[in-house]
Amino acid sequence: MQIISSDELGRRLDITPEQIRKDLATFGQFGRKGIGYDVRELKEKISNILGLQNKWRLAIVGVGHLGGALANYVNFASLGFSVVALFDNNKKIIGSEVNGIKIHAVSRMKKIVAEKSVDIGVITVPADEAQSVADFLVAAGVKGIWNFAPTKLSVPPTVPLVNEDLSVGLSALSYHMSQDKE
Amino acid sequence: MQIISSDELGRRLDITPEQIRKDLATFGQFGRKGIGYDVRELKEKISNILGLQNKWRLAIVGVGHLGGALANYVNFASLGFSVVALFDNNKKIIGSEVNGIKIHAVSRMKKIVAEKSVDIGVITVPADEAQSVADFLVAAGVKGIWNFAPTKLSVPPTVPLVNEDLSVGLSALSYHMSQDKE
Numbered sequence: 001m002q003i004i005s006s007d008e009l010g011r012r013l014d015i016t017p018e019q020i021r022k023d024l025a026t027f028g029q030f031g032r033k034g035i036g037y038d039v040r041e042l043k044e045k046i047s048n049i050l051g052l053q054n055k056w057r058l059a060i061v062g063v064g065h066l067g068g069a070l071a072n073y074v075n076f077a078s079l080g081f082s083v084v085a086l087f088d089n090n091k092k093i094i095g096s097e098v099n100g101i102k103i104h105a106v107s108r109m110k111k112i113v114a115e116k117s118v119d120i121g122v123i124t125v126p127a128d129e130a131q132s133v134a135d136f137l138v139a140a141g142v143k144g145i146w147n148f149a150p151t152k153l154s155v156p157p158t159v160p161l162v163n164e165d166l167s168v169g170l171s172a173l174s175y176h177m178s179q180d181k182e
Numbered sequence: 183m184q185i186i187s188s189d190e191l192g193r194r195l196d197i198t199p200e201q202i203r204k205d206l207a208t209f210g211q212f213g214r215k216g217i218g219y220d221v222r223e224l225k226e227k228i229s230n231i232l233g234l235q236n237k238w239r240l241a242i243v244g245v246g247h248l249g250g251a252l253a254n255y256v257n258f259a260s261l262g263f264s265v266v267a268l269f270d271n272n273k274k275i276i277g278s279e280v281n282g283i284k285i286h287a288v289s290r291m292k293k294i295v296a297e298k299s300v301d302i303g304v305i306t307v308p309a310d311e312a313q314s315v316a317d318f319l320v321a322a323g324v325k326g327i328w329n330f331a332p333t334k335l336s337v338p339p340t341v342p343l344v345n346e347d348l349s350v351g352l353s354a355l356s357y358h359m360s361q362d363k364e
Contacts, residue, residue, distance in 0.1 A: 012334070049357065050353045050356050050357045050360070051356040051357055051359060051360025051361075052353065052356055054356065054359075054360065056356060056359070064251075064254075065247075065250055065251035065254045065255075066251045066255070068247055068251070069246075069247035069248045069250070069251040070348075072246075072247045073247075073248070073348065075332050075348070075349055076349070076352070079349050079352065079353065081352060119359070120352075120355065120359075143359050144355050144356075144358065144359040145355075146351060146352060146355050150257050152194070160355055160358035160359050161355075162351050162352075162354050162355040162358070164348070164351045166252075166255065166257070166346070167257055167258070167261050169328060169344050169346045170258070170261065170263060170302075170328060170344075171232045171234065171261065172344050173302065173326050173327075173328050173342055173343075173344040174232050174233040174234055174236065174238060174326075175231065175232045175233055176326065176342035176344070177233060177236075177238070177301070177302075177325050177326040177342050178232070178233025178236065179233075
């Protein structure tokens with residue numbers, strides 16, 4: 001059995017051991033005082049907390065640069081996610097494949113989402129098209145939306161929405177670089 | 183003068199007005215009690231806190247799918263960031279351009295970073311190449327690193343590093359979708 005202490009976890013993650021113990025305690029009983037955490041058990045519990053045992057199936061709407069990059073993103077598989085469908089309105093690319101995944105017309109979304117058992121809709125269209133794509137995805141029955149368009153979307157409370165805003169990370173970097181200059 | 187209240191800001195951002203007032207207070211005096219914030223002044227102050235007045239210049243290392251997508255990402259410009267150089271080791275693409283930006287050999291990094299006054303190095307290479315790219319960037323004199331490779335990098339404390347991990351957002355979505363099922 002492989003054991004890791006909160007001290008060692010903290011060191012690797014740049015978080016205080018106290019914070020690690022506190023965060024994990026939110027979700028119940030983890031590890032043993034003075035001994036540490038069983039690595040395999042910890043990984044399995046965290047994976048279950050995050051719902052990663054579900055093997056979610058993704059559809060990407062908008063196969064531009066970002067959508068294409070996500071369709072090729074290898075790290076999803078290691079977390080149990082898989083991209084099973086792509087959608088776009090551009091007739092020139094409908095019917096072609098990216099990374100072995102077929103691009104469908106947006107008008108066929110309802111049918112394909114059902115056929116492919118899509119769980120998560122990924123929005124990588126321009127901001128002004130994002131809300132209508134979100135509406136289509138919700139109508140097609142997806143259970144969650146991952147939005148990369150830089151706009152605030154309105155979706156029913158039953159459909160969890162996570163916004164991915166690349167400018168947040170870059171602004172954080174800018175902040176730290178400015179602090180260091182002073 | 184355009185005024186916005188912390189109530190209205192909170193409504194738009196899905197944050198409590200108390201949290202907004204508390205967060206802003208961390209950085210000094212903002213707005214007037216019972217009146218609100220002067221929108222233009224608030225934007226300018228936040229921009230200065232984040233160091234966005236600096237017009238940072240970015241170089242992207244690794245022009246694969248993700249690097250190419252970032253080179254085409256239009257929203258950087260609206261925040262004052264600009265991509266001024268691209269680097270790759272693939273001889274087939276060195277010398278060509280993406281979005282009007284030339285791709286250079288990684289071996290020319292020091293020279294190009296100086297010539298183009300690059301501030302921020304963006305790492306979009308595979309995980310096993312990321313540390314050596316980070317070392318090259320630091321040696322070339324960049325002031326900050328934005329890392330998309332799924333690995334923990336070691337850089338000098340004088341060079342701020344922000345890691346962008348797309349699996350974090352997706353795991354958060356998975357978590358919320360799992361909660362809703364129960």
